[in-house]
Amino acid sequence: MSLPKASAKILHLAALKCAALLVPTRQRPEWLQEWTSELWYVHQACITERGPSWQAERDTAAFCLGAFNDAICLRCNSPRTKSHKSPVLHSAAHCVLFLTILAITTWCLALRLPGVRTAVQPTPYRDTRNLIAISANGRAETPVPTISAEQYRSWRNRTQHLFADFAFYQPSIKLLHIAPHHAPQLSVARASSNLFDLLGVSPSFATQPAHDGIPPLVLSEKLWRTTFNADPEIIGRTLKLGLRPVKIVGILPDGSWQLPGTVDAWLLEPDNYAAAIPATTRGYVIARRDPSLSQTPSAGTWRLFIPQPDDKPGSFDCISLADRNPDPFGIFTFTLFLALLALPATTSLPLGEYPANRHNLRWSIKLRRWIFLWSKLALILPIVYFGSLDLAHFSTTITPEASQYLQGISSFCALLFAFRWILRDQRKRCPVCLRLLTNPARVGQPSRNFLAWNGTELMCAGGHGLLHVPEIATSWFGTQRWLYLDPSWKSLFSETASASAGIF
Amino acid sequence: MAAETKLSHTAALILQAIHAGSVYGFSVMEMTGLPSGTVYPALRRLERDELIRSHWEQQSIADSEQRPPRKYYKLTRVGKATLESSHKRYPLLAKLIPTPEGEPA
Numbered sequence: 127m128s129l130p131k132a133s134a135k136i137l138h139l140a141a142l143k144c145a146a147l148l149v150p151t152r153q154r155p156e157w158l159q160e161w162t163s164e165l166w167y168v169h170q171a172c173i174t175e176r177g178p179s180w181q182a183e184r185d186t187a188a189f190c191l192g193a194f195n196d197a198i199c200l201r202c203n204s205p206r207t208k209s210h211k212s213p214v215l216h217s218a219a220h221c222v223l224f225l226t227i228l229a230i231t232t233w234c235l236a237l238r239l240p241g242v243r244t245a246v247q248p249t250p251y252r253d254t255r256n257l258i259a260i261s262a263n264g265r266a267e268t269p270v271p272t273i274s275a276e277q278y279r280s281w282r283n284r285t286q287h288l289f290a291d292f293a294f295y296q297p298s299i300k301l302l303h304i305a306p307h308h309a310p311q312l313s314v315a316r317a318s319s320n321l322f323d324l325l326g327v328s329p330s331f332a333t334q335p336a337h338d339g340i341p342p343l344v345l346s347e348k349l350w351r352t353t354f355n356a357d358p359e360i361i362g363r364t365l366k367l368g369l370r371p372v373k374i375v376g377i378l379p380d381g382s383w384q385l386p387g388t389v390d391a392w393l394l395e396p397d398n399y400a401a402a403i404p405a406t407t408r409g410y411v412i413a414r415r416d417p418s419l420s421q422t423p424s425a426g427t428w429r430l431f432i433p434q435p436d437d438k439p440g441s442f443d444c445i446s447l448a449d450r451n452p453d454p455f456g457i458f459t460f461t462l463f464l465a466l467l468a469l470p471a472t473t474s475l476p477l478g479e480y481p482a483n484r485h486n487l488r489w490s491i492k493l494r495r496w497i498f499l500w501s502k503l504a505l506i507l508p509i510v511y512f513g514s515l516d517l518a519h520f521s522t523t524i525t526p527e528a529s530q531y532l533q534g535i536s537s538f539c540a541l542l543f544a545f546r547w548i549l550r551d552q553r554k555r556c557p558v559c560l561r562l563l564t565n566p567a568r569v570g571q572p573s574r575n576f577l578a579w580n581g582t583e584l585m586c587a588g589g590h591g592l593l594h595v596p597e598i599a600t601s602w603f604g605t606q607r608w609l610y611l612d613p614s615w616k617s618l619f620s621e622t623a624s625a626s627a628g629i630f
Numbered sequence: 631m632a633a634e635t636k637l638s639h640t641a642a643l644i645l646q647a648i649h650a651g652s653v654y655g656f657s658v659m660e661m662t663g664l665p666s667g668t669v670y671p672a673l674r675r676l677e678r679d680e681l682i683r684s685h686w687e688q689q690s691i692a693d694s695e696q697r698p699p700r701k702y703y704k705l706t707r708v709g710k711a712t713l714e715s716s717h718k719r720y721p722l723l724a725k726l727i728p729t730p731e732g733e734p735a
Contacts, residue, residue: 163698164656171656188665195667200674
């Protein structure tokens with residue numbers, strides 16, 4: 127068999143196998159067997175007897191494609207498919223159940239994602255209003271170090287009127303030699319020894335650093351769990367970081383590090399470290415503002431002008447850590463406000479006019495309609511809140527700034543879409559049984575709008591009435607109207623639909 | 631199923647083709663000109679309605695002739711009666727697909 131023939135045969139068989147995937151599982155082997163058998167005869171009749179030709183190939187391919195039609199036809203006519211033809215959201219109870227499941231799913235996902243847990247829990251730092259992240263002018267949002275070691279040294283050595291203390295850290299990639307032939311690459315921050323004291327966090331299992339001249343190393347909880355299998359005996363061990371011996375003195379719990387830079391471990395350098403850093407090395411600077419001073423703004427980003435080591439004035443952005451990590455719920459509330467403002471531009475706000483025989487509706491039916499509307503609203507809010515948090519913190523590679531943008535944009539879009547859906551869904555439901563209306567039909571002609579109306583007529587499957595939605599709003603028919611049907615019409619509608627009237 | 635079951639023209643055409651000796655899916659397609667997306671589901675429906683029955687050819691026979699086994703279809707008694715009543719409704723059916731030696735359905 128030549129290669130093109132063999133490959134054509136493989137293709138034909140692959141097409142039949144793909145078609146078989148559409149067939150219900152129980153009937154699949156039987157259908158595949160018949161198709162495969164028939165393919166052999168089709169091949170014999172078309173190619174072997176008539177000889178290879180474009181027409182013969184086309185007939186064989188048509189047979190294989192026909193298998194897809196067989197499968198689709200079979201699936202459409204299977205009793206299981208027929209019984210599931212009504213959409214899930216048709217009934218009010220199913221709609222609420224679906225939204226509840228969605229809310230629980232997004233909430234459970236939020237509990238599982240470490241990024242969401244970190245974002246939602248309160249800040250681990252002490253007195254965040256007075257903890258200031260200082261960065262070069264216009265680069266407060268940039269996740270790269272911007273302050274040179276020379277600047278940091280000059281600030282430390284100068285008499286301070288504004289700040290009570292400074293800490294410096296500089297992430298870099300280092301090899302940690304754990305065992306022979308086992309030296310993972312880590313992002314290690316060389317930090318001034320007062321960093322954790324300044325932030326107000328304390329590592330777990332922390333031991334007092336011995337005065338043996340070996341610099342202490344603090345591991346992140348993630349690194350401790352993944353590389354050291356959460357072994358508490360690791361505390362106190364001396365390892366080699368690059369060429370330097372370091373002593374592990376503690377574990378920083380997950381969520382305790384919310385400053386710029388991804389860090390696996392912190393090497394706490396002694397006080398004379400600042401003097402030893404090369405002048406051009408750039409790092410991050412955190413300062414504690416003197417709480418007794420009232421000259422600086424208490425919130426937001428503000429600019430600081432300081433003489434540089436070369437006596438030229440330099441400007442720096444200062445942002446308090448309280449503003450640097452805004453509350454996710456605050457972002458959600460802001461997007462909720464924006465979505466409510468934008469909603470009238472996307473859909474009309476009224477729920478529809480129901481004037482005819484309105485007084486005949488029982489108060490319990492009217493109340494049920496409102497309860498359904500508020501249930502949808504109440505469920506949509508947690509769905510969007512947790513859903514946007516899940517999306518923003520799904521990957522650990524997303525920077526905190528990008529996460530905030532992602533949460534804000536996704537939350538706004540989802541809220542706007544959800545509110546629009548809630549209103550449109552409510553308008554498309556029967557006010558009596560709350561089922562979605564069906565059988566839309568075009569009524570009237572636009573040219574006869576003077577004496578009549580034209581638009582769409584929808585029907586309640588339970589026989590409670592007809593909804594007339596005008597296509598062109600006129601002064602006498604401006605909004606959708608409900609035409610209630612009296613019980614004498616019931617015989618025209620199915621009993622099952624009528625029985626489901628009180629489902630919600 | 632009652633003998634006077636109403637059949638669509640396609641279903642009647644397929645029954646006629648089987649009666650005329652096209653006893654497997656591909657020959658029904660060749661005889662009727664219907665595509666595979668129509669013939670096989672129709673054969674399944676006719677089988678479900680007990681107008682035809684099918685059986686797989688013995689593997690040993692297929693092996694001896696170096697080909698895969700085929701699935702053969704045959705009209706049932708009810709199928710023959712239904713086809714006969716369909717001839718009244720579709721008089722051209724027998725002319726479109728004549729049975730060998732004019733055998734009655």
